[in-house]
Amino acid sequence: MGVEDRFGRPLANLRLSVTDRCTLRCQYCMPERDYVWLPRADILTFEEIETLVDVFISLGTTKVRLTGGEPLLRKDLPDLIQLLSRKQTLTDLALTTNGILLAEQVSALRRAGLPRITVSLDTLHADRFQALTRFDSLPAVRRGLEAATRAGFDSVKIDTVVIRGVNDDELVDMLEYGRSLGAEVRFIEYMDVGGATRWSMADVVSRQEMLQSLSAHYGPIAPVDERTTAPADRFTLSDGTVFGIISSTTEPFCERCDRSRLTADGVWYRCLYARSGTDLREPLRAGVGVDGLRQLIGNTWQTRDDRGAEDRLASKDRSRLIPVETLQSQPHLEMHTRGG
Ligand code: SAM
Numbered sequence: 001m002g003v004e005d006r007f008g009r010p011l012a013n014l015r016l017s018v019t020d021r022c023t024l025r026c027q028y029c030m031p032e033r034d035y036v037w038l039p040r041a042d043i044l045t046f047e048e049i050e051t052l053v054d055v056f057i058s059l060g061t062t063k064v065r066l067t068g069g070e071p072l073l074r075k076d077l078p079d080l081i082q083l084l085s086r087k088q089t090l091t092d093l094a095l096t097t098n099g100i101l102l103a104e105q106v107s108a109l110r111r112a113g114l115p116r117i118t119v120s121l122d123t124l125h126a127d128r129f130q131a132l133t134r135f136d137s138l139p140a141v142r143r144g145l146e147a148a149t150r151a152g153f154d155s156v157k158i159d160t161v162v163i164r165g166v167n168d169d170e171l172v173d174m175l176e177y178g179r180s181l182g183a184e185v186r187f188i189e190y191m192d193v194g195g196a197t198r199w200s201m202a203d204v205v206s207r208q209e210m211l212q213s214l215s216a217h218y219g220p221i222a223p224v225d226e227r228t229t230a231p232a233d234r235f236t237l238s239d240g241t242v243f244g245i246i247s248s249t250t251e252p253f254c255e256r257c258d259r260s261r262l263t264a265d266g267v268w269y270r271c272l273y274a275r276s277g278t279d280l281r282e283p284l285r286a287g288v289g290v291d292g293l294r295q296l297i298g299n300t301w302q303t304r305d306d307r308g309a310e311d312r313l314a315s316k317d318r319s320r321l322i323p324v325e326t327l328q329s330q331p332h333l334e335m336h337t338r339g340g
């Protein structure tokens with residue numbers, strides 16, 4: 001039996017972070033020089049992750065997305081994918097990656113049974129990529145993404161965070177690039193989540209603006225008529241090309257949000273913006289057992305009333321969310337720890 005929260009939202013969708021480490025330092029996620037990492041001993045083993053995923057499944061979870069940090073840094077990741085891809089009741093298993101290590105790992109990921117993949121890519125200009133991520137890795141990401149489109153996935157998507165004055169003139173180029181690869185592009189509004197210590201509302205390009213600039217080039221854009229809990233609203237160009245926009249900042253979708261997040265060290269968050277989470281590692285390692293975990297997770301979800309992005313939208317003083325010093329003492333507030 002699935003559980004629902006106070007607003008009737010099911011516990012359907014789990015974002016599972018497998019590491020807090022990353023190969024990039026994106027300006028909107030990890031802009032600082034130094035980070036405090038999770039202790040290695042705290043990182044959940046694959047066996048522990050499987051136990052927790054089984055409990056989530058028993059409470060109604062049908063979708064799991066592997067994330068990080070950079071998930072492809074996690075040693076032997078295909079072994080975990082193999083474990084998860086055998087779960088009959090998981091109707092959706094996917095992974096979000098920055099793509100750098102993808103070309104070398106894509107065959108192993110496919111062989112392990114990964115059906116869907118999303119590659120984050122914000123610009124097609126090498127100099128911008130370097131300025132945005134601190135690494136000169138655009139060719140590696142393109143190689144990875146292009147290898148993914150040949151690897152037989154059910155779907156390959158490209159996630160693009162749009163930032164004013166950085167890449168907002170590349171919407172058409174990104175769509176064309178995605179179209180040339182058969183990959184659906186999803187434009188993401190810049191969010192003021194923990195980690196985004198340089199965020200300012202002035203840098204956010206709203207969904208409305210994105211649609212305006214795309215229709216100036218392509219002509220009329222029609223919304224795709226579908227009822228889903230997916231964060232992206234999807235649209236079609238007149239030639240049938242479909243793309244998505246995730247408007248978490250200006251038009252949040254908390255009302256239908258069925259997502260929760262598990263960090264690599266087993267802390268579970270009911271909202272991306274939540275200040276505190278539930279430690280599942282401690283009871284798991286203390287031998288509480290599946291029934292105890294089930295009760296803990298189920299009861300906690302039933303009391304959920306989080307609507308973090310809507311609260312942010314309603315707040316009068318909208319500057320960056322969390323000061324750097326707080327992030328350094330509480331790395332769980334970071335986007336790269338929560339898994340985005
Ligand atoms: N490292 C992987 C990657 O970049 O795809 C997976 C983890 S990353 C935290 C997951 C997603 O969060 C990425 O698509 C990234 O662009 C997005 N993200 C990170 N910080 C963001 C922000 N401030 N606003 C909007 N999206 C953000």
Ligand code: SF4
Binds near residue numbers: 025336
């Ligand atoms: Fe960039 Fe993803 Fe790494 Fe964050 S976790 S710095 S979004 S690659």
Ligand code: SF4
Binds near residue numbers: 252253255
């Ligand atoms: Fe869900 Fe929280 Fe994001 Fe709203 S802010 S969509 S409740 S995770």
